[in-house]
Each structure stands twice: as C-alpha cells, then as structure tokens.
Amino acid sequence: MRRYRVSRDLNMRARRTIAGGVNSNVRLAAIPWPLGFDRAAGSRIWDVDGNEYIDFAMGMGTHILGHQPAAVVDAVRRSLDSGQLFAGQHSLECRLAESIVAIAPWIEQVRFGLSGTEMNLLALRIARAATGRQRFVRFVGHYHGWLDPVLSSGSSPLMPGQSAAAMVDEVVVKWNDLASLDAALSQGDVAAVVMEPVMCNTGCIPPVSGYLAGVKEICARHGTVWVVDEVITGFRLSLSGAQGVFGICGDITIFAKAMGAGFPIAALGASVELLAGVANGTVNHSGTYNSGLSSVAAAVASLDELTGSRPHDRIARAGNRLIGALSGMATRSGHVLRVEGPGPMVQMRFGADVVPTSPEEFRAASDPDVLRSFIAAWQDHGVRTTSRGMCFLSAAHSDHDIDRAVDAAVAALDMI
Ligand SMILES: Cc1ncc(COP(=O)(O)O)c(C=O)c1O
Structure with missing residues (x-):
C-alpha cells in the first residue's frame, strides 16, 4: 500500500470537499482507493506516487489515439486562439458534420x-x-447512460433517488434473441429499440450471426425507430464503427467517446426526415456548451487522423495479441483467465471456459472477486485497466507494451 501513499493522501483530501472523493461513481470502485494521476502520454499514465502504467483504461475508451495525440492537442491549442464558445455557428462544426457523414x-x-x-x-x-x-x-446488460430514463435495466431495482416513472416506458428484452424482440414490438406503442451493436457493457459480446439484420427487419416491420448506440464502438471497432463492420445501419446512430479523442463531444446522426422536427424547432435539442470550439477541433482532428493514418488494423492486432497471449492462460493459482472481444476493446474474465453469447451466460461464467484481485495485482505490476476488466486498445499501444502487459499479467496471476 506504500506504493499508493500519495494517492491515498489526495483521496483523503478530496473526500473532504468532493462527495466520495470522485466525480463519477464508476471511479469509486478503484482499488485500493481512487488513484490520483499527474500526467499521461501515448500508452502511459503516471500516478501522483510516480508509478508508471501501461494504460488500458484509456479515458474509458475515448483515447483511440492514445494520450495527448499531437494532431489533436495541436488542433485544440490552435482553436483557443479563436475563442472557446461562440454560442453560435462556425465553419469547424460544418467540417465535423461533413466528416461524419x-x-x-x-x-x-x-x-x-x-x-x-x-x-x-x-x-x-x-x-x-x-x-x-x-x-x-432496451436489452439486459446494455448501458446507455446514467440519467433516469436510460439508467435502469429492468432486472435491477431502481437506485435510490431514481424516478419510478423512469421504468414505465421501458421494455427490457433479452439480447441476441430475435423472437423476444418481435414479441415485445408486437405489443405495440414502441417508439424505439435502443441497442449496443456489440454488447460492451456486460462482457464484450458480438451479435450472433444474422441478429442485426433481423433487428432491422423487425423494427422496419413494426414502424419502430432503431437506435444504434455506438458510444463505445463508434470510430473504434472500425473507422465506420460497428455498423460499418456488420454492413447494417440503424435509423439513429449515437457517437461519443473515440470521436473526440478525450474531449467532451457526442453526436446523433439520422436521416433528414427523422431530424426534421429538430431542424424546425418543434423537437427540442438545446445545450449551452454544444459545439464548443476546443471539442469540435479535437473531433475534427481525431477523425482526420483516423481517416488518414488508418490505425484500426494495428489497434485490432494489438488487442488480438493481448487476447492470444492471455486467453485461456492456466494460472499457477488454478484460475482460468479468458480475454474476449474484437481487439480494439477486450474484456478480461475469470471463470468457466465457455464462449458467452448473453449477459446471463457471461455472469454465470464469471468470478468477479478473482477479477478484482487480478486487476489490483496487475496495477501493482504497472498495468492499469478499467474496474470491470475492460481493456481499451489504442493507436499508441506498441507490441512492446503488449509484451510488458503480458509479463505483468503472469506476475499478477502469481499474486492472487
Ligand atoms: C454504450 C454506451 N452508451 C452510452 C454511454 C454513456 O455515455 P456518457 O458517459 O458519455 O454519457 C456509455 C458510457 O460508457 C456507453 O458505454
């Protein structure tokens, strides 16, 4: 614990004036306590105790280009010479919209x-x-944000303070199961189906063959709008996200995370027809900070860099190298570590040697206590990942990083 002493002091100080000492509840789960960080560059991050880590948390998936990518940082610096927020239109936001389209x-x-x-x-x-x-x-195991109308996932009770009305409009359905979806839509009054195209919030599970095409057909048949939440997969699974990979598109697409390379920006994309109400002002969409200069500049630079340097194959290769080296590794402690996912993001799991296709199967085949011990031990050996064992790869991760992370995993497995 001496290794994290300065972080502990910072956490104690933070807890006096910041509720729980963190500004996102996800960070409460950090082990042994929420660490403080001083700086980050490329694939590395340094905590306030001076410990260096290979970072697989990568801003919870935002840093597709790594920490401080030069193209993005330069673009943001330049944008500050023009201003921070016009609360009006500017040409860079057109440029960003054109890039996305x-x-x-x-x-x-x-x-x-x-x-x-x-x-x-x-x-x-x-x-x-x-x-x-x-x-x-919506679907069991999927996540679409922290606010009331999308927070619950039906199977779990409401959280303290959450509006009971939040559940009223929600129909929770089994994912990767077309019959359940068809049955739910047949009951009528369903405006939208909201889905992660690859389930990244409980394990990292791809759609079964034909599922997305089936969803599209069912939604079209029932006149329901299909919302594809590409917050994690967008610009990460491939340049054109999961929809590009699977060759299937929804009616509404949500992008965030990798789009802004770490800066706060998100996008909703759809047809002119679906956006007509927003365009003529009858459907409200507002926000003081929308299209602030630095975030838009970051997103333009991020998408230009991703389009120009095409790092996605390299990112996937790095992830697959991690999967290959760690997956199924029989540990000296008798546990089996599985690493699953498409490469740009992978999920670590201890438990049964099966391939889960649903959140239920994932949970049944997982030992979260062993995972937690492993994450703590991996951190002690200089590798940082998210508190639920999801690793985000980036263009900044080299083969050497992966080899070091694997060596650290071997040492970590010896400790648990
Ligand atoms: C699939 C998905 N949708 C939505 C969100 C919410 O995005 P944000 O944290 O930017 O509000 C997340 C966050 O992790 C996510 O993974």
Whole structure:
C-alpha cells in the first residue's frame, strides 16, 4: 500500500470537499482507493506516487489515439486562439458534420452534444416525436447512460433517488434473441429499440450471426425507430464503427467517446426526415456548451487522423495479441483467465471456459472477486485497466507494451 501513499493522501483530501472523493461513481470502485494521476502520454499514465502504467483504461475508451495525440492537442491549442464558445455557428462544426457523414454515409445529418447519455435521450425524444408512441425497448446488460430514463435495466431495482416513472416506458428484452424482440414490438406503442451493436457493457459480446439484420427487419416491420448506440464502438471497432463492420445501419446512430479523442463531444446522426422536427424547432435539442470550439477541433482532428493514418488494423492486432497471449492462460493459482472481444476493446474474465453469447451466460461464467484481485495485482505490476476488466486498445499501444502487459499479467496471476 506504500506504493499508493500519495494517492491515498489526495483521496483523503478530496473526500473532504468532493462527495466520495470522485466525480463519477464508476471511479469509486478503484482499488485500493481512487488513484490520483499527474500526467499521461501515448500508452502511459503516471500516478501522483510516480508509478508508471501501461494504460488500458484509456479515458474509458475515448483515447483511440492514445494520450495527448499531437494532431489533436495541436488542433485544440490552435482553436483557443479563436475563442472557446461562440454560442453560435462556425465553419469547424460544418467540417465535423461533413466528416461524419462521409465516414458513415447512412447518416444524412447530425446534431452535436456533450455526452453519450444526452444523445441517447435525444434519440428517444426524436423517435417518440416521429412515431407518436411512448415506450422503448432496451436489452439486459446494455448501458446507455446514467440519467433516469436510460439508467435502469429492468432486472435491477431502481437506485435510490431514481424516478419510478423512469421504468414505465421501458421494455427490457433479452439480447441476441430475435423472437423476444418481435414479441415485445408486437405489443405495440414502441417508439424505439435502443441497442449496443456489440454488447460492451456486460462482457464484450458480438451479435450472433444474422441478429442485426433481423433487428432491422423487425423494427422496419413494426414502424419502430432503431437506435444504434455506438458510444463505445463508434470510430473504434472500425473507422465506420460497428455498423460499418456488420454492413447494417440503424435509423439513429449515437457517437461519443473515440470521436473526440478525450474531449467532451457526442453526436446523433439520422436521416433528414427523422431530424426534421429538430431542424424546425418543434423537437427540442438545446445545450449551452454544444459545439464548443476546443471539442469540435479535437473531433475534427481525431477523425482526420483516423481517416488518414488508418490505425484500426494495428489497434485490432494489438488487442488480438493481448487476447492470444492471455486467453485461456492456466494460472499457477488454478484460475482460468479468458480475454474476449474484437481487439480494439477486450474484456478480461475469470471463470468457466465457455464462449458467452448473453449477459446471463457471461455472469454465470464469471468470478468477479478473482477479477478484482487480478486487476489490483496487475496495477501493482504497472498495468492499469478499467474496474470491470475492460481493456481499451489504442493507436499508441506498441507490441512492446503488449509484451510488458503480458509479463505483468503472469506476475499478477502469481499474486492472487
Ligand atoms: C454504450 C454506451 N452508451 C452510452 C454511454 C454513456 O455515455 P456518457 O458517459 O458519455 O454519457 C456509455 C458510457 O460508457 C456507453 O458505454
């Protein structure tokens, strides 16, 4: 614990004036306590005790280009010479919209906001306005943000303070199961189906073959708007996200995280027809900070860099190298570590040697206590990942980083 002494002091200080000492509840789960960080560059991050880590938390998936990518940092610095927020239009936001439409040509128009959560809420509003219906379908194990209308996942009780009304419009359905979806939509009054195209919030599980095409057909048949939440997969799974990879597009697309390379910006994309109400002002979408200069500059630079340098194959290769080296590694402590996912993001799991296709199977095949011990031990050996064992790869991770992370994992496994 001496290794994290300065972090502990910082955490004690923070807890006096910041509730819980953190500004996102996800960070409460950090082990042994929320660490403080001084700086980060490329694939590395340094804590306030001076410990260096290979970082797989990567801003919770935002840093597709690594920490401090030169192109993005330079663009943001330049943007500050022009101002910070005009509360009006500027040419850079047109440039960003044009880039997105070029990369994801199934999108005709966009609106920008600050977070994935609010763009998902806007999607529900647009779908309700377009269909005149009220309810929406979501899936067990998927996550679409922290605010009331999208926080619950049906199977779990409401959290203290959460509006009971939040559950009223929500229909929770089993994912990767077309019959359940069809049955839910057959009951009527469903405005939208909201889904992660690859389930990244409980394990990292791809859709079964034909599932996304089936979802598209079912939504079209019932006149329901299909919202594809690409907050994690967008610009990460490939340049054109999961929809590009699977060759299937939804009616509304949500982008956030990798789009801004760490700066607060998100986008909702759809057809001109679906966005007509937003365009003529009858469907409200507002926000003081929307399309602030530094965030837009970061996103333009991020998408230019991703388009120009095409790092996605390299990122996937690094992830697959991690999967290959660690997956199924029989540990000296008798546990089996599984690493699952498409490469740009991977999920670590201790438990049964099976391939889960649903959150239920994932949970049944997982030992969260062993995972937690492993994450702590990996951190002690200089590798940082998210508190639920999801690793985000980036263009900054080298083969050497992966080899070091694997060596550290071997040492960590010896400790648990
Ligand atoms: C799939 C998905 N949708 C939405 C969100 C919420 O995005 P934000 O944290 O930017 O509000 C997240 C956050 O991790 C997410 O993973």
